[in-house]
Amino acid sequence: xxxxxxxxxxxxxxxxxxxxxxxxxxxxxxxxxxxxxxxxxxxxxxxxxxxxxxxxxxxxxxxxxxxxxxxxxxxxxxxxxxxxxxxxxxxxxxxxxxxxxxxxxxxxxxxxxxxxxxxxxxxxxxxxxxxxxxxxxxxxxxxxxxxxxxxxxxxxxxxxxxxxxxxxxxxxxxxxxxxxxxxxxxxxxxxxxxxxxxxxxxxxxxxxxxxxxxxxxxxxxxxxxxxxxxxxxxxxxxxxxxxxxxxxxxxxxxxxxxxxxxxxxxxxxxxxxxxxxxxxxxxxxxxxxxxxxxxxxxxxxxxxxxxxxxxxxxxxxxxxxxxxxxxxxxxxxxxxxxxxxxxxxxxxxxxxxxxxxxxxxxxxxxxxxxxxxxxxxxxxxxxxxxxx
Amino acid sequence: xxxxxxxxxxxxxxxxxxxxxxxxxxxxxxxxxxxxxxxxxxxxxxxxxxxxxxxxxxxxxxxxxxxxxxxxxxxxxxxxxxxxxxxxxxxxxxxxxxxxxxxxxxxxxxx
Numbered sequence: 001x002x003x004x005x006x007x008x009x010x011x012x013x014x015x016x017x018x019x020x021x022x023x024x025x026x027x028x029x030x031x032x033x034x035x036x037x038x039x040x041x042x043x044x045x046x047x048x049x050x051x052x053x054x055x056x057x058x059x060x061x062x063x064x065x066x067x068x069x070x071x072x073x074x075x076x077x078x079x080x081x082x083x084x085x086x087x088x089x090x091x092x093x094x095x096x097x098x099x100x101x102x103x104x105x106x107x108x109x110x111x112x113x114x115x116x117x118x119x120x121x122x123x124x125x126x127x128x129x130x131x132x133x134x135x136x137x138x139x140x141x142x143x144x145x146x147x148x149x150x151x152x153x154x155x156x157x158x159x160x161x162x163x164x165x166x167x168x169x170x171x172x173x174x175x176x177x178x179x180x181x182x183x184x185x186x187x188x189x190x191x192x193x194x195x196x197x198x199x200x201x202x203x204x205x206x207x208x209x210x211x212x213x214x215x216x217x218x219x220x221x222x223x224x225x226x227x228x229x230x231x232x233x234x235x236x237x238x239x240x241x242x243x244x245x246x247x248x249x250x251x252x253x254x255x256x257x258x259x260x261x262x263x264x265x266x267x268x269x270x271x272x273x274x275x276x277x278x279x280x281x282x283x284x285x286x287x288x289x290x291x292x293x294x295x296x297x298x299x300x301x302x303x304x305x306x307x308x309x310x311x312x313x314x315x316x317x318x319x320x321x322x323x324x325x326x327x328x329x330x331x332x333x334x335x336x337x338x339x340x341x342x343x344x345x346x347x348x349x350x351x352x353x354x355x356x357x358x359x360x361x362x363x364x365x366x367x368x369x370x371x372x373x374x375x376x377x378x379x380x381x382x383x384x385x386x387x388x
Numbered sequence: 389x390x391x392x393x394x395x396x397x398x399x400x401x402x403x404x405x406x407x408x409x410x411x412x413x414x415x416x417x418x419x420x421x422x423x424x425x426x427x428x429x430x431x432x433x434x435x436x437x438x439x440x441x442x443x444x445x446x447x448x449x450x451x452x453x454x455x456x457x458x459x460x461x462x463x464x465x466x467x468x469x470x471x472x473x474x475x476x477x478x479x480x481x482x483x484x485x486x487x488x489x490x491x492x493x494x495x496x497x498x499x
Contacts, residue, residue, distance in 0.1 A: 261443075302483075
């Protein structure tokens with residue numbers, strides 16, 4: 001802790017030098033404020049003991065300069081004063097001095113002042129060290145956070161890449177909307193042509209949302225696709241049962257913390273019939289061409305992966321060209337129930353159906369899933385329209 | 389959030405608060421775990437007052453059922469409104485023993 005002694009009186013400089021030496025301080029001496037300032041610019045001082053009245057630059061003026069300047073650490077200033085006037089004292093302290101010491105010098109008093117000075121300087125050093133540690137910890141965390149953010153964004157791209165790319169399967173055109181609650185989500189969907197006159201579609205909602213739900217939904221997507229590939233001999237009617245039962249078994253076996261609900265359907269393109277399983281999932285909405293209002297395909301069903309030997313019921317519905325089918329996750333229906341508490345979902349959706357699926361999804365986006373509504377999103381929102 | 393008490397020999401977990409979801413489901417399961425490992429096999433869960441349940445909570449309730457196992461019974465009391473809708477949609481009303489009030493649960497046990 002280097003000390004700077006500033007006084008225009010040579011005898012005071014001498015006395016203080018002896019005292020400082022005796023105390024074991026490293027110290028320098030200046031004979032006026034300007035010289036003191038020059039030394040402060042050159043060397044590092046933690047404590048300054050300065051006289052008040054000095055030519056060129058007074059003690060208080062030196063204080064002001066020190067306070068205005070940004071040194072790399074705190075400089076503790078003690079002003080030596082022969083003044084007994086409180087008002088002058090206050091002015092002096094307002095200039096930025098930490099303490100004052102009366103003249104004629106009383107070394108016991110000076111020691112006390114130095115005691116305080118030491119405490120303050122040490123405290124300040126501790127604080128600075130802590131700040132440095134904190135800054136390092138913060139930088140490390142920030143770096144990791146950015147890394148995670150990038151990882152999530154990449155994961156989101158991967159998840160979206162699984163979603164169907166095309167617009168048409170045979171004579172059916174389809175379109176979808178996908179907005180997870182965070183970058184990745186527990187929903188996934190598909191519409192695909194399986195083989196001659198047979199198409200399949202599904203929308204899966206893994207319980208919960210966030211990263212682990214997303215990981216499960218991605219693995220389910222690939223699992224379902226691979227199971228479908230094995231079912232070469234089965235008819236449209238048999239496929240949903242086989243797929244859903246197999247998936248159910250696999251999830252129960254793996255004892256994952258997540259289960260899922262889904263709508264899984266197989267379309268007999270020749271006979272215009274859809275066979276589907278509603279596995280604990282919100283009901284599809286069917287808009288028949290020419291009808292004034294859409295209707296819900298009501299039903300109940302066990303979720304997938306929750307109960308070991310769950311029995312899934314295959315339903316069927318006949319369609320005509322021009323009919324539209326909407327499947328969605330409860331993230332969507334929950335938002336709609338909040339916005340339109342007096343209407344049922346089929347009523348809310350009816351105006352959105354149009355000439356084709358892409359237009360319908362646009363309508364949903366522009367009229368129902370507007371920013372004000374999406375701001376209230378809590379769960380993953382996904383939906384798919386099939387124009388049959 | 390989940391209060392356990394014994395009333396006329398019946399172990400009851402009361403759900404305090406109107407939302408059961410991903411944030412409090414683990415706590416629920418921990419409670420059930422504690423009870424089943426200390427030998428409880430007849431358990432009642434009181435849902436009266438719960439107006440919202442999400443998929444994680446449904447999963448936790450099923451896990452509770454599995455923890456109780458085939459040798460014990462889990463009775464759900466007071467499931468109503470949106471929670472009842474959820475149970476019906478997922479056919480959980482066929483899986484769980486559900487009664488309207490605690491009295492019904494008490495009667496069911498002594499029968």
